[in-house]
Amino acid sequence: xxxxxxxxxxxxxxxxxxxxxxxxxxxxxxxxxxxxxxxxxxxxxxxxxxxxxxxxxxxxxxxxxxxxxxxxxxxxxxxxxxxxxxxxxxxxxxxxxxxxxxxxxxxxxxxxxxxxxxxxxxxxxxxxxxxxxxxxxxxxxxxxxxxxxxxxxxxxxxxxxxxxxxxxxxxxxxxxxxxxxxxxxxxxxxxxxxxxxxxxxxxxxxxxxxxxxxxxxxxxxxxxxxxxxxxxxxxxxxxxxxxxxxxxxxxxxxxxxxxxxxxxxxxxxxxxxxxxxxxxxxxxxxxxxxxxxxx
Amino acid sequence: xxxxxxxxxxxxxxxxxxxxxxxxxxxxxxxxxxxxxxxxxxxxxxxxxxxxxxxxxxxxxxxxxxxxxxxxxxxxxxxxxxxxxxxxxxxxxxxxxxxxxxxxxxxxxxxxxxxxxxxxxxxxxxxxxxxxxxxxxxxxxxxxxxxxxxxxxxxxxxxxxxxxxxxxxxxxxxxxxxxxxxxxxxxxxxxxxxxxxxxxxxxxxxxxxxxxxxxxxxxxxxxxxxxxxxxxxxxxxxxxxxxxxxxxxxxxxxxxxxxxxxxxxxxxxxxxxxxxxxxxxxxxxxxxxxxxxxxxxxxxxxxxxxxxxxxxxxxxxxxxx
Numbered sequence: 001x002x003x004x005x006x007x008x009x010x011x012x013x014x015x016x017x018x019x020x021x022x023x024x025x026x027x028x029x030x031x032x033x034x035x036x037x038x039x040x041x042x043x044x045x046x047x048x049x050x051x052x053x054x055x056x057x058x059x060x061x062x063x064x065x066x067x068x069x070x071x072x073x074x075x076x077x078x079x080x081x082x083x084x085x086x087x088x089x090x091x092x093x094x095x096x097x098x099x100x101x102x103x104x105x106x107x108x109x110x111x112x113x114x115x116x117x118x119x120x121x122x123x124x125x126x127x128x129x130x131x132x133x134x135x136x137x138x139x140x141x142x143x144x145x146x147x148x149x150x151x152x153x154x155x156x157x158x159x160x161x162x163x164x165x166x167x168x169x170x171x172x173x174x175x176x177x178x179x180x181x182x183x184x185x186x187x188x189x190x191x192x193x194x195x196x197x198x199x200x201x202x203x204x205x206x207x208x209x210x211x212x213x214x215x216x217x218x219x220x221x222x223x224x225x226x227x228x229x230x231x232x233x234x235x236x237x238x239x240x241x242x243x244x245x246x247x248x249x250x251x252x253x254x255x256x257x258x259x260x261x262x263x264x265x266x267x268x269x270x271x272x273x274x275x276x277x278x279x280x281x282x283x284x285x286x287x288x289x290x291x292x293x294x295x
Numbered sequence: 296x297x298x299x300x301x302x303x304x305x306x307x308x309x310x311x312x313x314x315x316x317x318x319x320x321x322x323x324x325x326x327x328x329x330x331x332x333x334x335x336x337x338x339x340x341x342x343x344x345x346x347x348x349x350x351x352x353x354x355x356x357x358x359x360x361x362x363x364x365x366x367x368x369x370x371x372x373x374x375x376x377x378x379x380x381x382x383x384x385x386x387x388x389x390x391x392x393x394x395x396x397x398x399x400x401x402x403x404x405x406x407x408x409x410x411x412x413x414x415x416x417x418x419x420x421x422x423x424x425x426x427x428x429x430x431x432x433x434x435x436x437x438x439x440x441x442x443x444x445x446x447x448x449x450x451x452x453x454x455x456x457x458x459x460x461x462x463x464x465x466x467x468x469x470x471x472x473x474x475x476x477x478x479x480x481x482x483x484x485x486x487x488x489x490x491x492x493x494x495x496x497x498x499x500x501x502x503x504x505x506x507x508x509x510x511x512x513x514x515x516x517x518x519x520x521x522x523x524x525x526x527x528x529x530x531x532x533x534x535x536x537x538x539x540x541x542x543x544x545x546x547x548x549x550x551x552x553x554x555x556x557x558x559x560x561x562x563x564x565x566x567x568x569x570x571x572x573x574x575x576x577x578x579x580x581x582x583x584x585x586x587x588x589x590x591x592x593x594x595x596x597x598x599x600x601x602x603x604x605x606x607x608x609x610x611x612x613x614x615x616x
Contacts, residue, residue: 186392192352194406194456195379204405208396 024288031284037277041270045093052087059083059242067260077262079253081242085262088244089270095245096274099160099229100222106164108218111171116202118172119179130176133169141166145228149237159238163228167221174217178210185209212286219282223275230271246271298325299464299496300349305358307341307348314570318344320520321358323595326513328463331490331497333511333528335504335543339565341520342500343387346466349498350384351375362464380410383457387469389449393441399452400437403427406459426455431485447478454486464496472503483510504547508532516540519568519576522595526602536604536613538581575607583612 025031044051052058062082070077076085118129136144148162182188183206191201230247232238239245241252246267253263307319318341326332334342347353349360351367360368367378386392393402403423413419424434430451441449450470457465467486471479487510489495501507507514507528514531516524516539524537535541542559563580566572575581578588588607595605598615609615 186386186388187394189347189352190384190386190392190453190456191394191405193350193379193384194460195376195409196405197376197409200409204397205394209394 021285021288025284028284028287030280031288034277034280034282034284037273038281041093041274041277042097044090045097048087048090048094051090052084054087054091057084057087058091058244067256067263069260069262076266077260079249079263080256080260083244085249085266088249089246089267092244092246092249092267093270093274095156095239095243096226096229096271097222099156099163100225102160103163103167103225103229104218104221106160107167107171107221108214110164111168112175112214114168115172115175115177116179116206119176120183120198120202120206126176129172133172136166136169142228142231145232146235146237149232154237154240156239159229159232162232163225166228167225171214171217171221174213175210178213179206182206182209212289215289216282216286219278219285223278226271226274297328299328299363300326300498301359301361302349303359303361305345305348305360306356307344307353308356311569316569317520317571318568319348320571322515322517322520322522324515324522324525326464326496326498328496329490329494330512331499331510333507333514334498334500334517335502335507335514336517337502337543337565339519339568340517341568342502342517343468344520345517346384346468346498346500350382350466352384379406379462380412380460381462382464382466383460383462384466384468385450385453385457385470388473389441389446389453390473392453393449395440395442398438398440399427399432399444402441402452403455403459406456410460412460422459426459429458429489430455445478446474447481450474450478450482451485454482454489458489458493461493463494464498467497467499467501469501469503470499471506472501479506486510504544516543519565519571521576522603522605523577524602524604525595526599530599530602534599534602536598536602536609537577537606538583538612539577575605583608 025035048054060083062078064082065074065078066080066082068074068078068082074084074086076089079085079088114129114133118126139147144166145162148165149158152158152161188201188205191205196204226246229238229245230250233245233247234251236251239248241248249267250264250271253260253267257264302325303323305319305322306317309316309318320341322345324332334345336342344353348355351370351372355368358368359366362378362382367375370378397405400420400423403426404419407413407419407422413422424437427434427437432448432451432455436444436448441452444452450473453470470486471482474482483506486497490497497510499507499510511528514524514526514528515522516531516537518539524531524535524540526536531540532544535544538559542561545557545559559582561580566576566579573592574589575584575591575593578584581588585608591607593605593607595603598604598609598613606612
């Protein structure tokens with residue numbers, strides 16, 4: 001590397017690692033698009049009560065205006081019970097994003113820890129943990145989620161737990177694989193040579209280097225958790241009526257799809273946009289988090 | 296002079312599916328304070344393993360390691376952690392031995408933070424910049440990542456990290472073999488300057504004989520986990536006694552047209568280090584080997600003052616009494 005390039009990289013004042021990541025992320029247009037869309041959804045979800053009153057607009061039925069197309073009063077139209085679809089979507093965003101993020105959080109914390117232990121210590125730990133994960137993996141995750149929700153009862157918390165638990169194995173596998181590949185790197189041995197304890201080695205050396213696949217899987221995971229929630233609501237095990245939820249909206253709108261396209265289309269677009277933007281953001285984050293890819 | 300490190304009959308065996316791999320098999324030597332011991336041998340002869348066993352990065356199978364009069368062979372992990380202030384290592388590959396997600400200053404700072412040798416944050420920063428200065432890294436590189444730097448600079452980071460705890464003994468595991476020749480000289484000179492300045496003791500592992508000649512006081516030649524010859528560096532290069540050392544030294548390229556030299560070419564393959572049979576391990580490739588070389592283990596003995604060789608026929612081969 002030429003001296004000039006080194007100069008350029010270092011002439012800036014010292015900055016935190018995260019501002020460096022942010023700088024790199026900003027250059028990625030697709031990731032910024034994803035971030036913008038997801039931020040809009042988050043803002044809409046946060047200020048849902050200000051934009052549209054929950055009880056009055058999102059819940060209260062008004063059969064006189066049922067199945068109306070998009071208009072000035074109801075920009076995305078109304079559903080079969082005369083409720084404003086836009087209001088239901090933004091209130092539904094609350095549920096979806098919350099369930100998605102918390103479920104993935106549960107999965108990453110439990111799955112990641114198990115995977116890290118399995119990969120780092122190997123041997124017996126590895127065998128016990130990973131065989132247990134294999135058993136989990138043998139059950140289709142949506143079936144597992146259904147089983148857990150029906151056992152615990154339907155509530156938002158149980159929904160998060162169910163979706164979270166059912167995706168633990170994939171995180172455990174990913175973390176274990178990347179820990180295994182990093183564990184034998186010479187810098188881990190170097191950390192041992194300077195007297196680092198296991199916890200420090202895992203936290204400071206292994207996790208930062210294995211973060212990229214977890215973040216990508218995590219953003220994808222939020223997307224699939226939203227889908228699972230929508231799926232569970234679709235079959236009536238998720239969020240209970242009349243609370244707005246994207247999957248439930250799709251489910252109830254499907255009967256009117258021939259007469260009123262907008263009842264299913266807009267919740268569908270909301271799901272699609274959220275998932276697409278999370279995927280774009282995830283890809284961008286993976287690149288931004290890797291200092292080796294810095295141009 | 297007082298030896299800083301004594302290694303007695305050190306063994307390290309690895310369990311492999313095929314059997315016991317004798318990576319280090321009964322190695323004995325001393326290193327005096329402030330000296331450099333060169334350890335040479337071809338790839339796979341156990342020289343890196345030897346360094347790692349001494350630093351407890353690998354557990355020894357048998358034997359004794361005595362550091363400054365204290366037996367540290369079976370010392371527990373936490374106790375040894377304190378000793379890491381004293382004993383450090385510089386790794387071979389400066390590309391893989393530095394965490395790609397840490398900046399230069401973070402890497403150099405880490406040992407200080409782990410051992411809490413300095414507590415005040417400003418003092419730590421001072422120490423880091425003085426270390427960078429010592430190893431010849433410009434201060435503006437403090438916040439760069441290793442991948443932005445060339446091999447020489449990276450190896451300087453590795454050296455600074457090793458020096459951060461003010462050790463007295465450093466295992467240098469082929470510290471220059473991954474570098475360009477021009478950079479090799481710079482790094483070697485730096486290491487020699489540091490040795491004088493800080494009174495360091497080096498155990499210098501390498502397969503590059505020119506390097507070892509340049510830097511060592513004593514040289515240890517290893518073959519398949521065993522010591523074959525040990526002597527003063529000058530002596531060894533002038534008068535190699537073991538057939539393996541002779542072959543090794545004859546392979547050093549000499550940049551001179553007039554120079555006529557005899558090459559001792561080795562034939563055959565390395566014998567497997569897995570469950571080795573008794574007998575001299577070099578016998579299969581040795582031109583002087585006789586019947587009993589294949590059955591009897593040679594013993595290391597002092598053939599000339601300060602010159603130890605492990606060979607049944609060393610006297611006959613070299614016309615010594």
